[in-house]
Amino acid sequence: MLPDLGKYTLPVLAAYASMFVLIGGLILVSLRNAKKSKATLARLEANRKSK
Amino acid sequence: MSIWEFANPVRFMRLSGRVLPWITGLALLTLFPALIWGFFFTPDDARQGATVKIIYVHVPTAFLAINVYFMMFVTSLIWLIRRHHVSALAAKAAAPIGAVMTLIALITGAVWGQPMWGTWWVWDPRLTSFLIMFIFYIGYIALWAAIDEPDKAADLSAILCMIGSVFAIVSRYAVNFWSQGLHQGTSVPLLRPGEATQVAAVFWQPLILSIAGFFLLFLALLLVRTRTEIRHRRITALRAREA
Numbered sequence: 229m230l231p232d233l234g235k236y237t238l239p240v241l242a243a244y245a246s247m248f249v250l251i252g253g254l255i256l257v258s259l260r261n262a263k264k265s266k267a268t269l270a271r272l273e274a275n276r277k278s279k
Numbered sequence: 280m281s282i283w284e285f286a287n288p289v290r291f292m293r294l295s296g297r298v299l300p301w302i303t304g305l306a307l308l309t310l311f312p313a314l315i316w317g318f319f320f321t322p323d324d325a326r327q328g329a330t331v332k333i334i335y336v337h338v339p340t341a342f343l344a345i346n347v348y349f350m351m352f353v354t355s356l357i358w359l360i361r362r363h364h365v366s367a368l369a370a371k372a373a374a375p376i377g378a379v380m381t382l383i384a385l386i387t388g389a390v391w392g393q394p395m396w397g398t399w400w401v402w403d404p405r406l407t408s409f410l411i412m413f414i415f416y417i418g419y420i421a422l423w424a425a426i427d428e429p430d431k432a433a434d435l436s437a438i439l440c441m442i443g444s445v446f447a448i449v450s451r452y453a454v455n456f457w458s459q460g461l462h463q464g465t466s467v468p469l470l471r472p473g474e475a476t477q478v479a480a481v482f483w484q485p486l487i488l489s490i491a492g493f494f495l496l497f498l499a500l501l502l503v504r505t506r507t508e509i510r511h512r513r514i515t516a517l518r519a520r521e522a
Contacts, residue, residue: 231319231329233332235394236329236330237329239330239333239390240329243387243390243391244318244336246383246390247336247383247387250383250386251496258500258503258507261507262504262506262507265507269510269514272514272518276520276521
């Protein structure tokens with residue numbers, strides 16, 4: 229499956245792995261915060277309208 | 280219609296909500312094929328061997344690291360001059376994305392540099408200014424987090440952003456005006472019509488697609504995070520009214 233990276237297998241895979249981990253983490257944190265803020269705002273708006 | 284109309288948070292939320300799914304889809308459709316093309320279907324370089332495949336990660340993230348800072352500079356300037364809250368929040372939302380891109384560029388640069396230069400790191404002008412830019416990103420994020428009063432936080436972090444922009448400019452052009460250092464010239468030059476890039480087409484084409492993919496990913500993340508910041512402002516205002 230993997231192309232033959234020869235003696236550079238480790239640096240190439242390390243570069244891609246670090247990118248996927250960091251970008252993946254950033255996406256997860258961003259989406260989690262977005263979901264949380266959306267739910268909180270919806271709850272507060274509903275409370276305000278019910279008063 | 281003026282661009283400033285989108286500085287209105289309600290209009291911004293409406294428009295960004297409409298375009299976000301398209302930009303996200305486009306980012307996925309661009310980034311994954313670019314990385315697959317670059318990683319699996321490009322040959323090794325005659326001198327750099329398989330390490331040339333790092334270019335599809337290193338160059339786009341380094342390109343974004345500098346340009347996200349430039350975007351923060353512009354939006355901070357708009358905040359300081361016109362006091363549009365959305366622009367200050369967009370700068371705040373962009374900073375963690377820029378910091379992550381800078382960190383990826385630093386890590387991938389180090390793992391690429393070790394087999395090519397024989398060292399993980401050198402204190403050459405480009406690398407050093409890039410590291411300082413990363414520290415400015417962290418300082419900018421920390422400053423926003425440290426100040427409770429939002430307008431004061433936006434003012435002070437905008438000023439910090441202006442100061443740090445010097446290092447963003449230096450890290451972009453250091454290889455041009457400093458002859459010392461190990462880092463090669465830019466892989467993404469501003470070409471005049473008819474002028475050819477120094478990177479061979481077999482590497483250049485997936486690289487350009489990868490840069491486009493990373494840029495679209497940045498746009499999607501920027502919209503998600505700016506929308507979150509706008510909601511946070513609204514939540515704070517509603518809680519203040521309830522208290």
